[in-house]
């Protein structure tokens with residue numbers, strides 16, 4: 001008989017499963033009839049990132065019948081290595097939530113309620129309002145230092161973007177804002193990182209994070225100031241905990257005692273309203289009233 005190794009394993013495997021099920025008083029047709037279909041069978045898989053916090057954890061989503069049926073951490077992401085925090089996991093519920101508006105909502109001037117409108121109507125209304133504001137407030141020229149110069153801009157419109165949108169979306173957004181003559185352009189960074197970019201610019205010449213999350217695990221001292229990393233960036237904390245396992249000291253300086261303070265070796269609580277002088281070494285933290 002010509003039997004390959006694979007055929008042999010299949011046959012013996014099935015036989016032993018069959019015998020085991022028979023021992024339990026079950027027969028294969030009954031088991032097959034009761035078996036549920038694999039949940040992800042036939043689903044389209046896509047990769048993305050969790051948009052909740054600046055960790056930017058990798059996620060894998062599965063879509064079936066136009067519905068997101070599963071979301072899980074991407075195991076090859078160096079940030080989260082397959083894990084997701086509760087916010088990232090909860091993210092999977094948003095697309096299918098009944099609470100989530102799926103159509104544009106419009107509130108007419110003076111009205112006290114929102115009404116559903118179609119996408120074409122919403123885009124049309126937005127475009128007309130944008131053009132009206134721009135045309136009514138267009139500045140062709142301006143006098144600067146006694147000289148009339150062409151400025152081609154409007155001061156009536158501001159543009160705000162998110163901090164988690166990708167490069168292509170940023171490119172499109174900024175192109176649109178500039179083409180409209182908008183000069184007041186901002187994004188979430190100003191709100192979330194008002195103090196970070198100036199400090200990082202001074203220290204490293206660049207306002208954005210200069211190293212990947214994974215680098216944290218290689219350090220010997222981690223100083224966390226004014227942040228509740230444990231709850232705000234849980235997957236980033238994994239690297240801090242790895243560093244701690246390897247002997248690093250964790251220092252937390254904050255006005256509140258949080259879960260981050262709990263995992264720190266040293267917690268220094270600041271009292272709002274007092275002037276502090278920071279120490280040359282973390283052993284010497286003290287404050288002046």
Ligand code: SF4
Pocket residue numbers: 050051052053054055056057080083084085086087088089232233234235236
């Ligand atoms: S840490 Fe949590 S909220 Fe932040 S990106 Fe990862 S899964 Fe999302």
